[in-house]
Amino acid sequence: MLKEERHSAILNEIRLHNRVLLTDLSNLLMVSEDTVRRDLKELDKQGLIKKVHGGAISTGYHSHDQIYAHDSKVTIARKAINLLKSGQVILITGGTTNYELARMIPKKLNATFITPSLSTAMQLLSHRNIEVIFLGGKLSNEGKIALGGSVINALTEIKADICFLGTGYLDTQHGLTEFDWEVVQIKKAMIKSSTKVVSLAISEKLDSFQRYRVCDIQHITTLITELDKNDEKFTPYKQMGVEIL
Amino acid sequence: MLKEERHSAILNEIRLHNRVLLTDLSNLLMVSEDTVRRDLKELDKQGLIKKVHGGAISTGYHSHDQIYAHDSKVTIARKAINLLKSGQVILITGGTTNYELARMIPKKLNATFITPSLSTAMQLLSHRNIEVIFLGGKLSNEGKIALGGSVINALTEIKADICFLGTGYLDTQHGLTEFDWEVVQIKKAMIKSSTKVVSLAISEKLDSFQRYRVCDIQHITTLITELDKNDEKFTPYKQMGVEIL
DNA sequence: CTATACTTTGCAATGTTTTGCAAGATATTT
DNA sequence: AAATATCTTGCAAAACATTGCAAAGTATAG
Numbered sequence: 133m134l135k136e137e138r139h140s141a142i143l144n145e146i147r148l149h150n151r152v153l154l155t156d157l158s159n160l161l162m163v164s165e166d167t168v169r170r171d172l173k174e175l176d177k178q179g180l181i182k183k184v185h186g187g188a189i190s191t192g193y194h195s196h197d198q199i200y201a202h203d204s205k206v207t208i209a210r211k212a213i214n215l216l217k218s219g220q221v222i223l224i225t226g227g228t229t230n231y232e233l234a235r236m237i238p239k240k241l242n243a244t245f246i247t248p249s250l251s252t253a254m255q256l257l258s259h260r261n262i263e264v265i266f267l268g269g270k271l272s273n274e275g276k277i278a279l280g281g282s283v284i285n286a287l288t289e290i291k292a293d294i295c296f297l298g299t300g301y302l303d304t305q306h307g308l309t310e311f312d313w314e315v316v317q318i319k320k321a322m323i324k325s326s327t328k329v330v331s332l333a334i335s336e337k338l339d340s341f342q343r344y345r346v347c348d349i350q351h352i353t354t355l356i357t358e359l360d361k362n363d364e365k366f367t368p369y370k371q372m373g374v375e376i377l
Numbered sequence: 378m379l380k381e382e383r384h385s386a387i388l389n390e391i392r393l394h395n396r397v398l399l400t401d402l403s404n405l406l407m408v409s410e411d412t413v414r415r416d417l418k419e420l421d422k423q424g425l426i427k428k429v430h431g432g433a434i435s436t437g438y439h440s441h442d443q444i445y446a447h448d449s450k451v452t453i454a455r456k457a458i459n460l461l462k463s464g465q466v467i468l469i470t471g472g473t474t475n476y477e478l479a480r481m482i483p484k485k486l487n488a489t490f491i492t493p494s495l496s497t498a499m500q501l502l503s504h505r506n507i508e509v510i511f512l513g514g515k516l517s518n519e520g521k522i523a524l525g526g527s528v529i530n531a532l533t534e535i536k537a538d539i540c541f542l543g544t545g546y547l548d549t550q551h552g553l554t555e556f557d558w559e560v561v562q563i564k565k566a567m568i569k570s571s572t573k574v575v576s577l578a579i580s581e582k583l584d585s586f587q588r589y590r591v592c593d594i595q596h597i598t599t600l601i602t603e604l605d606k607n608d609e610k611f612t613p614y615k616q617m618g619v620e621i622l
Numbered sequence: 623c624t625a626t627a628c629t630t631t632g633c634a635a636t637g638t639t640t641t642g643c644a645a646g647a648t649a650t651t652t
Numbered sequence: 653a654a655a656t657a658t659c660t661t662g663c664a665a666a667a668c669a670t671t672g673c674a675a676a677g678t679a680t681a682g
Contacts, residue, residue: 265513
């Protein structure tokens with residue numbers, strides 16, 4: 133294979149995905165990583181791509197990464213990661229906290245993620261060892277997630293180890309609530325299909341509620357917030373058998 | 378063999394495959410590598426090809442990724458938009474040309490798009506009046522598209538007005554061909570589910586082919602390239618009933 | 623037809639580019 | 653701070669390019 137062909141292929145990859153990993157290119161083009169590195173360096177010098185540690189990105193690339201840097205969400209996501217284990221099948225909804233979670237998945241984790249969220253799926257795909265299954269359906273314009281019967285149907289055929297529920301309101305009286313009825317249906321189906329249920333909630337979502345109920349507190353296995361787990365606020369949750377992280 | 382014969386043989390090879398190796402030409406033409414080298418040098422000086430280390434590539438090849446191809450993709454997408462009408466149900470694959478198409482959809486268009494491609498879906502979602510349905514399944518890491526049985530099953534339950542096939546290689550002898558077997562299955566299903574079949578192909582993808590066949594030329598309703606529709610190259614296509622734009 | 627000048631071709635010697643490897647330096651992740 | 657992963661550098665083997673040259677072929681003028 134000619135050098136120019138490789139360059140062309142590399143530019144193509146980057147154009148398509150906005151980013152490439154060096155190792156992937158090495159496999160794809162069947163040349164050593166050194167050669168790819170040299171190719172990338174050359175293309176970078178020509179200003180066609182931007183070479184970064186571990187690969188290269190498109191020059192005009194602005195990832196969503198900078199947009200959400202909310203500290204508490206990062207804190208929550210970091211705690212949540214400890215629940216992940218290789219070999220698991222994991223349901224995960226959309227939402228910025230789950231997006232953070234998807235970002236910081238360890239590279240060596242080997243698991244299957246199932247999601248109806250476009251952004252989460254996109255993020256998950258950047259991890260090599262992870263299998264991503266998208267629950268198809270009609271996409272909602274706001275949340276960029278698939279909703280409706282097809283998602284719920286697909287969920288009935290799945291038994292996952294754990295599910296991560298993002299966005300949602302939580303209080304001891306009303307349980308986990310939502311403002312979108314369609315989303316509620318999805319979350320209900322997810323809970324039904326999972327052995328463990330993890331709710332990720334920044335503290336401002338606590339002690340408030342919305343119109344539609346997803347489930348009672350008792351159905352939640354683990355609640356993760358950015359607060360200290362010994363906060364007195366959590367005593368009632370603990371009494372209902374919820375683990376606090 | 379005369380020098381001129383060799384020259385046209387070389388140009389032919391390059392037109393066909395976009396590239397040639399020096400050693401291959403030497404064998405093919407049964408002359409020494411030195412002679413071929415001199416031939417290539419001469420053709421390069423005439424601007425007909427681009428000589429590179431180890432062989433030569435078509436002149437359009439390098440600029441392909443940067444400016445030229447992007448421009449032609451925009452041109453193609455612009456032509457394709459005229460086929461869209463409000464009320465239609467539209468199948469669309471991934472690929473950069475379709476991505477461009479998704480970007481430039483008119484705001485007032487009111488239609489349903491169905492796709493297995495993450496990036497295309499994401500782009501389509503930015504249009505208010507458009508309904509987007511994602512064909513869920515296991516996501517491939519490379520193409521960021523859903524593949525496999527679930528996509529094909531979902532497609533059997535759909536009868537769309539039109540389908541837009543991106544990336545793919547086209548020639549009169551082999552028809553529409555693809556690189557990836559899984560992708561071929563999806564495209565086949567899409568064609569089956571659509572009344573009209575539109576193939577978007579930059580001219581580079583013409584007159585070349587890959588391992589796996591999607592369909593014959595006859596199954597394509599409309600072919601869109603960046604070239605003029607009266608280009609003599611299209612005569613055989615027209616004879617097979619393909620509309621050229 | 624013949625001699626001369628010119629072109630083309632292959633060969634060999636020498637120079638250059640490309641590529642993969644290995645060792646040590648940096649960066650990143652845990 | 654330790655463990656990985658990635659990067660840099662120098663190097664050697666292989667592939668490729670260049671140059672000069674000689675043999676063979678072609679063209680042209682006398």
